[in-house]
Amino acid sequence: xxxxxxxxxxxxxxxxxxxxxQWSLLLSGMWVTLEIAVISIVLSTVLGLFVxxxxxxxxxxxxxxxxxxxEFCRATPIVVALIVVYFGLPFLNxxxxxxxxxxxxxxxxxxxxxxxxxxxGILAINNTQTEAARSLGMTKFQTLRYVIIPQAFxxxxxxxANQWTGIIKDTAICTILAITELLKAAQIISTWKANPTPxxxxxxxxxxxxxxxxxxxxxxxxxxxxxx
Amino acid sequence: MTExxxxxxxxxxxxxxxxxxxxxxxLKNITNEFHEGEVVSIMGPSGSGxxxxxxxxxxxxxxxxxKIYFDGIEVTNPKTDLDTVRRDMGMVFQNFGxxxxxxxxxNIMLAPLKVKKQKKAEARxxxxxxxxxxGLSDKADxxxxxxxxxxxxxxxxxxxxxxxxxxxxxxxxxSALDPEMVREVLDVMTSLAxxxxxMIVVSHEINFIREASSRVLVLVDGEVIEDGxxxxxxxxxxHPRTKEFLGKIL
Amino acid sequence: xxxxxxxxxxxxxxxxxxxxxxxxFFIYFLFFSNADWSLFKEQFLNFEKMEGRYYIFxxxxxxxxxxxxxxxxxxxxxxxxxxxxxxxxxxxxDMLITSYVVLFRSIPAMVLVVLVYFALPxxxxxxxxxxxxxxxxxxxxxxxxxxxxxxxxxxxxxLQIEASKSLGMNSLKTMRFIILxxxxxxxxxxxxxxxxxVLKTTSIAYVVGVPELIARARQMEGVIGSxxxxxxxxxxxxxxxxxxxxxxxxxxxxxxKWSKA
Numbered sequence: 001x002x003x004x005x006x007x008x009x010x011x012x013x014x015x016x017x018x019x020x021x022q023w024s025l026l027l028s029g030m031w032v033t034l035e036i037a038v039i040s041i042v043l044s045t046v047l048g049l050f051v052x053x054x055x056x057x058x059x060x061x062x063x064x065x066x067x068x069x070x071e072f073c074r075a076t077p078i079v080v081a082l083i084v085v086y087f088g089l090p091f092l093n094x095x096x097x098x099x100x101x102x103x104x105x106x107x108x109x110x111x112x113x114x115x116x117x118x119x120x121g122i123l124a125i126n127n128t129q130t131e132a133a134r135s136l137g138m139t140k141f142q143t144l145r146y147v148i149i150p151q152a153f154x155x156x157x158x159x160x161a162n163q164w165t166g167i168i169k170d171t172a173i174c175t176i177l178a179i180t181e182l183l184k185a186a187q188i189i190s191t192w193k194a195n196p197t198p199x200x201x202x203x204x205x206x207x208x209x210x211x212x213x214x215x216x217x218x219x220x221x222x223x224x225x226x227x228x
Numbered sequence: 229m230t231e232x233x234x235x236x237x238x239x240x241x242x243x244x245x246x247x248x249x250x251x252x253x254x255l256k257n258i259t260n261e262f263h264e265g266e267v268v269s270i271m272g273p274s275g276s277g278x279x280x281x282x283x284x285x286x287x288x289x290x291x292x293x294x295k296i297y298f299d300g301i302e303v304t305n306p307k308t309d310l311d312t313v314r315r316d317m318g319m320v321f322q323n324f325g326x327x328x329x330x331x332x333x334x335n336i337m338l339a340p341l342k343v344k345k346q347k348k349a350e351a352r353x354x355x356x357x358x359x360x361x362x363g364l365s366d367k368a369d370x371x372x373x374x375x376x377x378x379x380x381x382x383x384x385x386x387x388x389x390x391x392x393x394x395x396x397x398x399x400x401x402x403s404a405l406d407p408e409m410v411r412e413v414l415d416v417m418t419s420l421a422x423x424x425x426x427m428i429v430v431s432h433e434i435n436f437i438r439e440a441s442s443r444v445l446v447l448v449d450g451e452v453i454e455d456g457x458x459x460x461x462x463x464x465x466x467h468p469r470t471k472e473f474l475g476k477i478l
Numbered sequence: 479x480x481x482x483x484x485x486x487x488x489x490x491x492x493x494x495x496x497x498x499x500x501x502x503f504f505i506y507f508l509f510f511s512n513a514d515w516s517l518f519k520e521q522f523l524n525f526e527k528m529e530g531r532y533y534i535f536x537x538x539x540x541x542x543x544x545x546x547x548x549x550x551x552x553x554x555x556x557x558x559x560x561x562x563x564x565x566x567x568x569x570x571x572d573m574l575i576t577s578y579v580v581l582f583r584s585i586p587a588m589v590l591v592v593l594v595y596f597a598l599p600x601x602x603x604x605x606x607x608x609x610x611x612x613x614x615x616x617x618x619x620x621x622x623x624x625x626x627x628x629x630x631x632x633x634x635x636x637l638q639i640e641a642s643k644s645l646g647m648n649s650l651k652t653m654r655f656i657i658l659x660x661x662x663x664x665x666x667x668x669x670x671x672x673x674x675x676v677l678k679t680t681s682i683a684y685v686v687g688v689p690e691l692i693a694r695a696r697q698m699e700g701v702i703g704s705x706x707x708x709x710x711x712x713x714x715x716x717x718x719x720x721x722x723x724x725x726x727x728x729x730x731x732x733x734x735k736w737s738k739a
Contacts, residue, residue: 074719076678091521092518126323132321215580
């Protein structure tokens with residue numbers, strides 16, 4: 001390769017000629033990424049809340065099962081889980097579409113983490129409040145719904161935002177499946193045009209989605225830190 | 229039952245109440261009755277089981293054995309819907325237990341709105357009246373953190389009153405307060421007593437007990453060692469343990 | 479908790495609902511997903527076919543450990559340096575480091591790994607794939623360790639710094655002998671969490687052709703016609719990561735006790 005000077009960098013990394021006519025593929029990739037992300041965020045948050053509610057329910061067997069589930073998720077890389085679900089299950093005649101595999105794996109893993117976050121949030125709320133609510137004749141469900149969860153949610157928000165960021169980041173791992181999400185789209189164009197600009201552009205798009213979330217998370221973390 | 233002669237049935241009665249924590253026996257066969265309009269104080273040295281006793285009454289603590297009847301309903305029966313029973317038994321806690329994410333008035337309105345399904349305007353009007361009654365009209369929109377301990381406790385009392393309970397249970401309502409705030413809470417309690425509210429109060433505030441309450445139970449090691457009119461018990465205790473205990477706190 | 483023995487009609491409602499849902503899910507999976515479970519042992523746990531092939535996983539196993547070790551090492555180095563620099567409050571450096579942290583907390587690991595691997599050759603930098611992965615992971619996790627070390631340094635009482643200065647120690651010595659030793663104790667539990675994440679993230683290296691565990695498993699999968707190698711690799715990952723998970727939660731518990739005391 002010939003000597004490169006600093007002035008060559010824009011031609012290599014920000015070559016808009018390369019991008020001509022390719023934006024639509026990149027944008028449709030981004031759309032797929034957002035779809036996976038939003039569906040996974042909603043499902044894993046709901047499931048996580050559910051996991052937390054079961055865990056504070058003090059049923060021994062379910063608790064043991066859910067702890068095993070959590071430890072399993074902590075110790076399994078998402079790549080491995082994705083490959084097992086997408087490439088492995090068809091050996092049992094169970095076939096999920098790449099999109100479904102992505103959502104299933106991401107939700108499964110992140111629900112465990114989100115559940116743990118909610119649980120610690122719920123446990124952080126002192127017991128007198130539960131007693132006070134129950135002494136007013138509120139049911140267990142009403143106590144959770146109106147007293148515990150609103151506070152737990154606020155407490156957990158930084159952790160939750162962090163998990164959501166993690167979910168969006170993990171969608172990029174789905175590039176190993178046969179699905180044209182943002183990163184895959186960029187790779188396709190990059191290979192075809194023999195230029196890294198599409199990859200750089202996809203990185204910028206990821207940043208456009210993720211930077212605001214990261215900044216919010218950091219602000220929330222700081223606020224929580226200063227409160228303690 | 230000893231008081232078969234009394235014309236009206238007791239509002240709340242306790243029969244052979246026992247509470248064990250693991251091997252520790254905290255309450256030993258307590259039997260007693262509380263009538264409508266009565267203000268009963270419970271005192272005793274720390275660890276004597278007073279808090280456990282009052283927490284058993286609305287079943288926030290589950291008794292090991294024994295029966296509790298409230299207005300003819302057996303609270304201790306597993307088939308009883310506790311949530312319905314608890315609506316009629318207000319409770320005020322040592323640590324207030326206000327919900328920190330809600331303002332004072334929202335704290336008061338929550339249960340009427342969600343449990344009694346009252347209309348918002350109705351609940352709000354009543355909540356404002358209650359706040360006025362505890363002298364905190366101007367604090368309706370303050371959050372618990374912005375209130376002093378005494379103010380928080382007064383909001384907690386108003387919150388219990390919002391459900392129009394037939395009996396109010398107080399679990400050491402002033403012991404977490406700075407001395408200068410005790411007065412304002414006791415004033416509210418005294419005026420409630422004068423209005424005929426049925427109250428059961430765990431407290432060591434001798435003046436309140438003498439002025440406002442009609443009867444005193446002295447609880448030592450899980451047993452009621454003395455039960456009689458407040459003034460009599462305080463001025464002329466018969467049991468040596470009561471004398472000893474009163475000597476310490478007076 | 480109140481009402482430890484639940485009672486009345488609410489007795490086991492949550493438990494029942496959730497158990498029913500769990501069971502329904504399994505029933506669905508067992509019977510209605512057309513899964514052919516008779517194939518399960520043959521396809522997923524067919525360790526006979528793997529006999530004599532386990533040696534193939536030895537070098538990738540150590541490769542995963544190597545990538546994790548170096549990534550963690552460089553990430554901690556970055557974190558420590560940046561945190562110490564930030565402690566001195568130079569405005570411009572502060573801004574630069576903060577932007578680094580925000581930027582690298584926002585880039586998905588997969589994107590960075592692919593970008594570094596595919597883009598750098600265009601400027602004449604031909605890193606071996608393993609090194610490009612180590613570089614990406616170090617940069618990514620450096621953002622997290624910077625914050626970890628910073629909060630560790632901040633956790634040290636200001637009074638001690640003033641005290642050590644009054645003893646005539648310069649700020650470098652104060653950092654070296656007073657602040658860092660104490661910060662270490664605060665820093666180690668969250669660092670083990672980073673270690674777990676690094677270990678898991680190394681699996682991404684598979685995408686850029688690093689001959690690590692998953693790549694090998696997928697090759698073998700083609701040869702023997704069974705997913706068993708993949709299952710074997712996930713067990714391996716599990717065995718590598720689980721001790722760190724246990725260590726991490728233990729350290730966290732201890733540090734919580736420590737901070738309470």
